[in-house]
Amino acid sequence: MSISTFAVLVLICLAACVRHDKKHVTDAVEDRAAMPVLDAREVTTLVSDSGVTRYRIKTDSWQIYDKANPPHWEFPEGIYLENFNQDLSVAAYLEADYAYYDESAQLWRLDGNVHSLNQLGEKFETPQLFWSQKDERIYSDSLITITRETSIIQGIGFESNQEMTKYTIRKPTGIFPIKDE
Numbered sequence: 001m002s003i004s005t006f007a008v009l010v011l012i013c014l015a016a017c018v019r020h021d022k023k024h025v026t027d028a029v030e031d032r033a034a035m036p037v038l039d040a041r042e043v044t045t046l047v048s049d050s051g052v053t054r055y056r057i058k059t060d061s062w063q064i065y066d067k068a069n070p071p072h073w074e075f076p077e078g079i080y081l082e083n084f085n086q087d088l089s090v091a092a093y094l095e096a097d098y099a100y101y102d103e104s105a106q107l108w109r110l111d112g113n114v115h116s117l118n119q120l121g122e123k124f125e126t127p128q129l130f131w132s133q134k135d136e137r138i139y140s141d142s143l144i145t146i147t148r149e150t151s152i153i154q155g156i157g158f159e160s161n162q163e164m165t166k167y168t169i170r171k172p173t174g175i176f177p178i179k180d181e
Contacts, residue, residue, distance in 0.1 A: 036063040036074075056082045059099075075099035079110070083119075091119045092164070096129070106133040118164040123147040136162045144169065151175060 040062045047055040060077040079099040085091040097112030108131040116124040125145045131138045139159040146153045146169070153174040160167035 033065065033067045033069065035065075035067075037066045038062065038064040052086075053084055053088060055084065070102050070104040072103060073099075073101040078112075085119075093117050107131070108133070116164060120165055121149065122164070124164060131162065133162070138162055138164055 058080040083092040094116045096110035096114040110129040155169035155172040157170035
């Protein structure tokens with residue numbers, strides 16, 4: 001190898017090792033708030049309280065944005081939540097096409113085909129539902145349909161305890177059986 005060839009190779013190597021001040025970072029990394037810290041697919045998880053399994057969460061997509069303002073979780077492909085009783089059978093469930101959880105406010109927003117069954121066997125249907133864990137209440141300003149064993153109640157808006165067993169319906173209408181006497 002001639003000295004000129006060697007010199008050219010050394011110059012190429014040095015040029016490759018030169019430090020560049022320009023960052024090579026994608027937009028998502030530059031804006032960390034726009035990138036989820038967790039992007040999980042086909043998740044099924046159990047949640048326990050004092051060593052007793054209480055809930056099962058199923059979702060096709062779970063994204064956690066810990067650096068966003070506010071920090072939040074998103075379930076863009078829907079969520080299904082089951083609540084278990086003492087013998088681990090399903091006591092109640094809640095499902096929606098989309099869910100958003102604001103960690104700071106401890107507030108869930110469920111959108112699109114929200115269906116729920118409470119521990120009394122009453123079925124709830126609404127296009128949108130909010131669940132404030134901090135206030136332990138569930139509410140909506142949307143159309144709500146509650147199907148009971150002997151009646152169907154509808155209204156525009158409602159408020160409930162978080163078990164959905166004690167509720168108030170705003171602007172109610174309904175179908176109630178009347179006994180013929």
